[in-house]
Amino acid sequence: MLAFLLRRLALAGATVFLVVTIGFVLGRLTGAPGALLLPDNASSADVDALNASLGFDRPVIVQYLDFLRGVVVGDLGDSYRLHESALGLVWERLPATVELAFWAFLAGFALALVAAVVIHLSGSRILRAVVGWLGATRQAVPDFFFALLLVLIFSVTLGLLPSLGRTSPASLVLPVVTLATGQFVMYLRLLDAALSDQAEQDYVRTAFAIGQSRPTILFTQMLPNALPPVLGMAGLNLGGLLGGTVVVEVVFAWPGLGSLLTAAVSQRDFPIVQAGLLFVAVAFVVVNTLVDLLVARIDPRTATS
Amino acid sequence: MTTVALPPLPEAATSAPPPRPRRRRLRPSAVVGIVMLAVVVGATALRPVLPGFDPFGQDLSRVLLPPFVDPAHPLGTDPLGRDLFSRIALASAVTLGITVAIVCLNAVIGTTVGILAGFFGGRIESALSVLSNTVLAMPVVLLLIAVCAVVPPSAGLTILVVGCTWWVGYARVTRNVAAALRAQDFVVAPRTQGADRFWSLTRHVLPNVWPHTLIIAATDIATIVLVEASLEYLGLGVQPPTPSWGAMIYDGQKYLATDPWLVILPGIAMFLAVGGVQFLSQQFTAEARGAFLRKGARR
Numbered sequence: 334m335l336a337f338l339l340r341r342l343a344l345a346g347a348t349v350f351l352v353v354t355i356g357f358v359l360g361r362l363t364g365a366p367g368a369l370l371l372p373d374n375a376s377s378a379d380v381d382a383l384n385a386s387l388g389f390d391r392p393v394i395v396q397y398l399d400f401l402r403g404v405v406v407g408d409l410g411d412s413y414r415l416h417e418s419a420l421g422l423v424w425e426r427l428p429a430t431v432e433l434a435f436w437a438f439l440a441g442f443a444l445a446l447v448a449a450v451v452i453h454l455s456g457s458r459i460l461r462a463v464v465g466w467l468g469a470t471r472q473a474v475p476d477f478f479f480a481l482l483l484v485l486i487f488s489v490t491l492g493l494l495p496s497l498g499r500t501s502p503a504s505l506v507l508p509v510v511t512l513a514t515g516q517f518v519m520y521l522r523l524l525d526a527a528l529s530d531q532a533e534q535d536y537v538r539t540a541f542a543i544g545q546s547r548p549t550i551l552f553t554q555m556l557p558n559a560l561p562p563v564l565g566m567a568g569l570n571l572g573g574l575l576g577g578t579v580v581v582e583v584v585f586a587w588p589g590l591g592s593l594l595t596a597a598v599s600q601r602d603f604p605i606v607q608a609g610l611l612f613v614a615v616a617f618v619v620v621n622t623l624v625d626l627l628v629a630r631i632d633p634r635t636a637t638s
Numbered sequence: 639m640t641t642v643a644l645p646p647l648p649e650a651a652t653s654a655p656p657p658r659p660r661r662r663r664l665r666p667s668a669v670v671g672i673v674m675l676a677v678v679v680g681a682t683a684l685r686p687v688l689p690g691f692d693p694f695g696q697d698l699s700r701v702l703l704p705p706f707v708d709p710a711h712p713l714g715t716d717p718l719g720r721d722l723f724s725r726i727a728l729a730s731a732v733t734l735g736i737t738v739a740i741v742c743l744n745a746v747i748g749t750t751v752g753i754l755a756g757f758f759g760g761r762i763e764s765a766l767s768v769l770s771n772t773v774l775a776m777p778v779v780l781l782l783i784a785v786c787a788v789v790p791p792s793a794g795l796t797i798l799v800v801g802c803t804w805w806v807g808y809a810r811v812t813r814n815v816a817a818a819l820r821a822q823d824f825v826v827a828p829r830t831q832g833a834d835r836f837w838s839l840t841r842h843v844l845p846n847v848w849p850h851t852l853i854i855a856a857t858d859i860a861t862i863v864l865v866e867a868s869l870e871y872l873g874l875g876v877q878p879p880t881p882s883w884g885a886m887i888y889d890g891q892k893y894l895a896t897d898p899w900l901v902i903l904p905g906i907a908m909f910l911a912v913g914g915v916q917f918l919s920q921q922f923t924a925e926a927r928g929a930f931l932r933k934g935a936r937r
Contacts, residue, residue, distance in 0.1 A: 344767065
């Protein structure tokens, strides 16, 4: 178990290091920002002076080490336009994005869990086919298009729900429904496959043979065995969920990371983009490592395999 | 291995009629998928042939025509009076080209990484697994946003970034297949005859791995189209004046309350393409998996 822990942590450390390095390389590709920051009529001497004051005249390796130091102490430079700490700006927008992603994950997973349990309790093939078709249809359109359909129906036509901003709890509904229905199919497939897998195991047959009821077997035996690997897969999907959240935020003018980053791109404000990418990537690695350790704690076999 | 020649079996032993080759039966979902795809592909292929459908020509006297009103513009026109049918059809062709390029890049990178990791194991596997985790840790939308802060967005950039990052699924599956093959007799045996590992890799491992790559590619096409559309929606993909589904929907969004078809029609085209591929690939994957299970590894 200790060896597994150490290996997992080393892997996570190496991944974070690689991500940070890619972030640095992208930053270097932008070149020195002096010309962007000063007015168009600034002299080239002024530009050079500003670049020097920002440290862009030093050797690349020194800049890289300085960047690594910044990552460790949580200083990724200031935004070119807003002159505030880039990481601070990202941090400020984070709660809105996390709120959206959290509710979307919860709603999507809960919905899939209920659907999978009902399918396996009833044993109905028709129900499984119908739910599967509905899910596949939802997955055949991108989030932003589904979101606009929801806006067209519930905001424009029925006038029931707000379509823009983050003003009341009601403004959560449409973005969360958009993201949750998109995630639903994947979770349902994973849960359904895991439960079907368990259903073929000998212990389940034995449980039926000694007369335990279907709900008892499902809830006390099959689900606890089926859930850990599915949770691990769901953790791996966190990156996809955050990527999806970025797009949905733009549709609903949700004041989160996605809106911040897309605005930063059009203003060529690289430090914000870099801070956002690094933050999400590091968060992803941390969450995944935790999920892995959690799964290993629940099911020690995964640690030894 | 030497083969021992067996005497031919007497006629009587084979008296039972040879099993008739089973007819390939299309699942209902595959039929639906084919019909959906046929609509999109048909429109895409017909557009350059039919006269009068110009995706770029503006006509400011005929802006925002609703669909099915003017026979010259069967699906109506956009705010600049451009023909929607032509624009949607051209966008499908563009999407098709980009998707094929991305899927090919993904398949090559992912399969290479997977085979190397699975066949050699050990340190190579650990290094490649760090690489996979790094790629997974950076959501492709965020990565492309970051790259576009440096380089102006274009179709080529989309191909490069998505093509070089969306391969982890291929690597996972092919790694497992290659790892399972590594210790098989027919893979190890040639080494006793002096063959090097490269021989085993290309002659015995690759032929058993690439069908799995094809299966993943078939299911991945739909996802790639959706990712591409999201990037276009954010303005990070194909640039105007070339039309794209995502950008058309973004532009049409402003007119959602008054002219919703500007959003709905490109959305339907995308739904037909993505859904068609999804339903069709279900048939393909189910059949292929069945065939692998029956045949086992090819020696």
